[in-house]
Amino acid sequence: MLEIQNMTVCYQGQPAVKNFSMRLQAGEIVSLTGESGSGKTTVIRAVLGLLAGGGRVTQGDILLDGKSLLTNTPEEWRRLRGTEISMVFQDSGAMLNPIRRVGDVFTEYIRTHSRMPKAEAWKRGVSMLEQMHLSGGGSIMKSYPFQLSGGMRQRVGIAMAMTFRPRLLLADEPTSALDVTTQAQIVRQMMELRDEYGTSILVVTHNLGMAAYLSDRIIVMKDGQAADSGTREDILGGGRSSCTRELLDAVPSLGGVRDA
Numbered sequence: 718m719l720e721i722q723n724m725t726v727c728y729q730g731q732p733a734v735k736n737f738s739m740r741l742q743a744g745e746i747v748s749l750t751g752e753s754g755s756g757k758t759t760v761i762r763a764v765l766g767l768l769a770g771g772g773r774v775t776q777g778d779i780l781l782d783g784k785s786l787l788t789n790t791p792e793e794w795r796r797l798r799g800t801e802i803s804m805v806f807q808d809s810g811a812m813l814n815p816i817r818r819v820g821d822v823f824t825e826y827i828r829t830h831s832r833m834p835k836a837e838a839w840k841r842g843v844s845m846l847e848q849m850h851l852s853g854g855g856s857i858m859k860s861y862p863f864q865l866s867g868g869m870r871q872r873v874g875i876a877m878a879m880t881f882r883p884r885l886l887l888a889d890e891p892t893s894a895l896d897v898t899t900q901a902q903i904v905r906q907m908m909e910l911r912d913e914y915g916t917s918i919l920v921v922t923h924n925l926g927m928a929a930y931l932s933d934r935i936i937v938m939k940d941g942q943a944a945d946s947g948t949r950e951d952i953l954g955g956g957r958s959s960c961t962r963e964l965l966d967a968v969p970s971l972g973g974v975r976d977a
């Protein structure tokens with residue numbers, strides 16, 4: 718469903734991602750991993766059409782169901798983002814306004830993407846939270862972000878992102894700010910979403926253990942390029958590139974996430 722073809726992305730004329738290609742099939746989970754600064758975030762922000770710092774796709778194409786996203790008008794983006802394609806960030810809590818109740822932000826989010834009346838949007842929020850196994854969705858809706866743990870805030874962020882059952886979920890280090898147990902819960906929930914809704918997921922993580930647990934395929938990035946890619950068995954088996962082996966050496970225990 719998603720295809721990136723020979724994409725180069727530059728910030729102020731400097732290439733950050735070079736000649737990068739990948740495909741994501743419906744219902745597939747692919748991880749982008751690799752050292753810090755290797756271009757992972759740039760790839761997924763390019764897909765969402767939200768490059769920071771004046772970043773631009775200078776070469777190649779990004780196709781969703783065969784249609785280029787690069788030629789989207791702002792109106793087309795408004796229709797796609799949040800509904801067909803949505804994104805989860807490292808700290809979704811930061812997306813929630815600290816001085817407003819979670820439920821007010823959640824209902825407003827729903828209402829920017831649909832014509833749902835307020836009361837119905839609120840109920841929809843509660844049911845999405847419950848689908849994320851956050852019990853007492855109603856009381857979470859009435860809470861302020863600081864009253865929730867980081868893991869709960871992150872699940873609120875994922876619940877929001879999943880409201881319209883997007884076909885494509887982009888997640889940038891969705892568990893990096895969390896403790897290992899919460900990480901494992903969130904990873905399992907993302908896999909459940911894929912199983913239930915057939916959502917395709919492109920997840921950025923520097924945690925190779927998590928990538929291995931979660932994904933069907935792993936792409937290892939280095940200096941803005943795909944240094945290696947394959948099934949998790951290929952990559953965990955040592956991959957083809959020395960940079961995959963360096964990453965493997967840096968992981969203390971690959972069993973960590975799976976056993977947690």
Ligand SMILES: Nc1ncnc2c1ncn2[C@@H]1O[C@H](COP(=O)(O)OP(=O)(O)O)[C@@H](O)[C@H]1O
Nearest residue numbers: 728733752753754755756757758759760769770
């Ligand atoms: N907003 C920006 N302005 C200028 N350069 C950037 C910006 N964001 C990222 N870069 C550069 O692009 C490269 C890749 O960064 P990034 O995609 O954030 O990597 P990763 O997510 O793998 O850590 C880095 O060299 C970084 O300095």
Ligand SMILES: [Mg+2]
Nearest residue numbers: 757758759921
């Ligand atoms: Mg990043």
